[in-house]
Amino acid sequence: MTSPSHSPRLSRSAYLRIALASLAAGLFKAFNANKTSWIGLAVFLIVALLALLAPVIAPYDPLDQNILNRLKPPSAAHWLGTDYYGRDTLSRILWGARISLTIGLMAIGSAMVIGTLIGMIAGYFGGRTDLLIMQVMDVLLAFPSLILGLIVVAMLGPSVANLVIAIALTAIPPFSRIARAPTIAVKNREFIEAGHALGYSHPRLMFGHILPNIAPEVLVMGSLWLATAIRVEASLAFIGLGVNPPTATWGGMIREGFENILDSFWLALFPSLAILIVVFSLNLLGDGLRDAVDPRLKGEQ
Numbered sequence: 001m002t003s004p005s006h007s008p009r010l011s012r013s014a015y016l017r018i019a020l021a022s023l024a025a026g027l028f029k030a031f032n033a034n035k036t037s038w039i040g041l042a043v044f045l046i047v048a049l050l051a052l053l054a055p056v057i058a059p060y061d062p063l064d065q066n067i068l069n070r071l072k073p074p075s076a077a078h079w080l081g082t083d084y085y086g087r088d089t090l091s092r093i094l095w096g097a098r099i100s101l102t103i104g105l106m107a108i109g110s111a112m113v114i115g116t117l118i119g120m121i122a123g124y125f126g127g128r129t130d131l132l133i134m135q136v137m138d139v140l141l142a143f144p145s146l147i148l149g150l151i152v153v154a155m156l157g158p159s160v161a162n163l164v165i166a167i168a169l170t171a172i173p174p175f176s177r178i179a180r181a182p183t184i185a186v187k188n189r190e191f192i193e194a195g196h197a198l199g200y201s202h203p204r205l206m207f208g209h210i211l212p213n214i215a216p217e218v219l220v221m222g223s224l225w226l227a228t229a230i231r232v233e234a235s236l237a238f239i240g241l242g243v244n245p246p247t248a249t250w251g252g253m254i255r256e257g258f259e260n261i262l263d264s265f266w267l268a269l270f271p272s273l274a275i276l277i278v279v280f281s282l283n284l285l286g287d288g289l290r291d292a293v294d295p296r297l298k299g300e301q
Contacts (some may be wrong), residue, residue, distance in 0.1 A: 115175025
C-alpha cells in the first residue's frame with residue numbers, strides 16, 4: 001500500500017498529465033471542428049518558418065547597401081526590388097518577419113499568462129478582489145491599444161524589450177476579462193464544489209480544473225490579439241517609435257517606402273502584403289477556433 005506521504009505527490013503529477021492530455025485533445029477537436037483553423041495555422045507556420053530560416057534563405061544581407069542599385073524594380077537579381085539605399089527588399093522582409101513575430105509572440109505570450117492569471121484570481125475569489133482588479137483593468141481598457149503603446153514606448157524609448165512591454169500592457173486587460181467570465185461560470189459547477197469538499201487547494205482547483213476549461217477561449221483571444229500586436233508594432237515603427245534603423249522591420253520598411261511611393265511603389269507594397277498575410281492567417285485561425293468553442297454556434301451545427 002502506498003504511504004500517505006507519497007500519494008499526494010503522485011496524484012498531483014498524474015492529474016497534471018491528465019489535464020494536459022485533456023487540453024491537447026480539446027484543442028485538436030476544436031481545430032477539426034472548423035477547417036479554416038488549419039488553413040490559418042498552416043499559413044502562419046509557413047511565415048514563421050520563413051522568418052526562422054531567414055539567415056539561410058535570404059539572398060542578401062539585409063543591411064548591405066549598394067547605392068548603384070538603389071530603387072531598382074523587381075528583377076531576377078532582386079525579386080522584390082531594392083530600397084533607397086540599394087538594400088534587397090526580399091531579404092529585409094524575411095528578416096523583418098523575425099522582429100515582428102518575436103515582438104508579437106513575446107508580448108502576447110506574456111499578456112496571455114499575466115492576464116489569464118489576473119482574470120482567474122478575480123473570477124475565482126470574487127468580492128472586493130474582483131472589484132479592485134476589474135477597476136484597474138477598466139482604466140487600462142480606456143486607452144486604445146495604439147495610444148497606450150505609443151505612451152509607453154515614448155516614455156521608455158524604442159527597443160525590442162520596451163515594445164514587448166508596451167504591447168503586453170495593452171493586451172493584459174482583454175485577457176483578464178476573457179478569463180474572468182468563464183472562471184465565474186466554472187467555479188459554480190458541481191465538480192468544483194466536489195473538489196472543495198475533498199479538500200483540494202485553491203491553486204489545484206484553479207490550474208487543474210478551471211484552467212483546462214477556459215483555455216480554448218483564452219487561445220482564441222491569443223490568436224486574434226497576436227494579429228493586433230503585429231499591427232501595433234508596425235504602426236509604432238511607421239511613426240518612428242519602433243526598433244531603430246537600419247534594423248529591418250515591416251513598419252519601418254513601409255515608412256521608408258512611403259517616402260518614395262510615387263517612384264517606387266513596391267517598397268511599401270510588399271511589406272504591407274506581408275502584414276496582410278500574417279494578420280489574415282491569424283484571423284482565420286482565431287475565427288475558426290472561436291466557432292469551435294462557442295456553445296451557441298455548436299448548437300446550430
